[in-house]
Amino acid sequence: MIKGITFTRSIDSPTDVERLASLLEALGFERGKSECGKSWNGSTRSGHSFAAPLGALELIHGKQSTEGADKIPLLDTSGEIYIEVSSLDSIYHHIESWFQASPSGGLAVLGEITETADEFRRFSAMPIPGFFVTFWEWSHPLKGKPLAIEGDLSAEGMRFAIVVARWNAVITERLLQGALDALYRSGAKKLDVEILRVPGAWEIPSAARRIAETGDVDAIITLGVLLRGETAHYEAIYNEVSRGIGQSQQETGVPHAFGVLTCETLEQALDRAGLKAGNKGFESACAAIEMVSLHRKIDSPITGIRPPRRY
Ligand code: DLZ
Numbered sequence: 108m109i110k111g112i113t114f115t116r117s118i119d120s121p122t123d124v125e126r127l128a129s130l131l132e133a134l135g136f137e138r139g140k141s142e143c144g145k146s147w148n149g150s151t152r153s154g155h156s157f158a159a160p161l162g163a164l165e166l167i168h169g170k171q172s173t174e175g176a177d178k179i180p181l182l183d184t185s186g187e188i189y190i191e192v193s194s195l196d197s198i199y200h201h202i203e204s205w206f207q208a209s210p211s212g213g214l215a216v217l218g219e220i221t222e223t224a225d226e227f228r229r230f231s232a233m234p235i236p237g238f239f240v241t242f243w244e245w246s247h248p249l250k251g252k253p254l255a256i257e258g259d260l261s262a263e264g265m266r267f268a269i270v271v272a273r274w275n276a277v278i279t280e281r282l283l284q285g286a287l288d289a290l291y292r293s294g295a296k297k298l299d300v301e302i303l304r305v306p307g308a309w310e311i312p313s314a315a316r317r318i319a320e321t322g323d324v325d326a327i328i329t330l331g332v333l334l335r336g337e338t339a340h341y342e343a344i345y346n347e348v349s350r351g352i353g354q355s356q357q358e359t360g361v362p363h364a365f366g367v368l369t370c371e372t373l374e375q376a377l378d379r380a381g382l383k384a385g386n387k388g389f390e391s392a393c394a395a396i397e398m399v400s401l402h403r404k405i406d407s408p409i410t411g412i413r414p415p416r417r418y
Contacts, residue, residue: 116238117152123235124155126209130234131157133205134190134198188240195220195228195244202232202242211235222246258400263294265399267301267392268324270314272331274307278373281380282330282366282388289392308333308367309344312351319359325402326395327355330388331367332376345369362398366391 118124132138139146139156146155192198199220206217216233223229229243267290271283283302290300301324305314308331315327329352335341348367356363366387370376378384 115154118235118238120235121153123238124153126211126235127238128155128157129209130202130205130232133201190240190242192242192244195230195242198242199230206232206234209234256401256404258397258402258404260393260396261294261400262290262396265295265325265396266299266323267295267326267328267395268303268315268318269300269328269330269392270303270305270311270318271329272305272308272311272367275332275334275373275376278332278368278376278380279330281377281386282332282368282391285381285386285388285390286328286330286366286392288386289389290396293393293396295396307331308348311348311367312355315352315363316355316359319355319361319363324361325399326362326364328364328388328391328395329366330391332380333367333369334373334376335369335371362395362402364391364395364398 118127128138136157139158147153203217206215209215211234214236218231220228220230226245226247227243228246229241231239231241233239269283269286271279273279287300291297301318303314303318305311311329311331315329318324319327331348333341333345333348349365352363352365352367355361368376368379368387370379379387
């Protein structure tokens with residue numbers, strides 16, 4: 108699997124290297140630490156790695172045409188690195204502040220924002236002589252891709268607890284198999300998955316809460332089945348189970364996937380446990396993986412939702 112692509116370009120002056128590095132950091136790029144490659148020093152050269160939250164590589168064949176739907180207005184001489192952004196004006200403001208705070212004696216140049224005829228807005232900056240960067244965004248509101256932080260479905264390096272009720276075991280065991288299938292197929296290790304069995308759905312919140320409070324797991328998957336026709340206090344049990352699981356999730360901060368089926372009949376429950384309507388155990392485990400991934404991204408200094416750093 109490709110993990111990253113590095114463009115290299117030699118810069119003669121160490122001061123220029125620092126200046127560029129400073130600009131990249133001002134824009135939120137993270138200077139290489141453990142996960143994205145450390146900076147290095149050789150006998151004649153040194154390098155600095157930077158990681159961006161998202162990236163794309165575009166190979167363009169052919170020359171820019173001036174007319175027609177396939178024209179590529181970004182391919183001109185005003186930049187050698189193109190960075191697509193979601194809010195061009197705030198990036199411009201950010202860079203303008205950086206230029207004002209980092210005077211270069213007239214060698215650095217910041218262009219104006221221009222609107223192209225092709226639904227793009229852009230500006231170019233030359234922080235050190237000969238090094239152009241063009242920032243751009245779609246002008247067309249429907250073309251700009253909304254940026255979102257969302258979880259991935261890789262469970263590698265995650266630890267889970269599955270709390271499963273024995274009541275209606277013919278169904279809950281299928282839910283458990285579905286959940287394990289999702290976790291292992293997504294890269295979770297068997298030793299990182301703890302299974303806790305409880306008597307019935309009523310006991311799920313208590314066990315989930317206890318394991319969440321240990322801090323030993325990244326997420327909890329709760330599995331059970333409540334059958335309305337066969338459960339005298341169906342509403343009371345259901346309300347308490349859902350409230351307890353939700354409360355445990357909110358108060359511990361550990362994601363709890365809700366895989367407690369509430370069905371009218373056994374047949375309906377079977378359908379949701381792998382027959383006609385998918386396997387809710389599998390789906391719950393996927394939700395748990397996604398939420399752990401999302402939490403990690405929110406907390407990450409690279410992709411996370413953090414106030415901008417001050418320099
Ligand atoms: C008692 C009971 C009933 C009637 N029905 C269900 C059910 O449909 N699903 C389930 O998971 N558990 C049921 N239970 C058991 C309670 O959840 C609980 O385990 C017992 O009341 C003991 O506290």
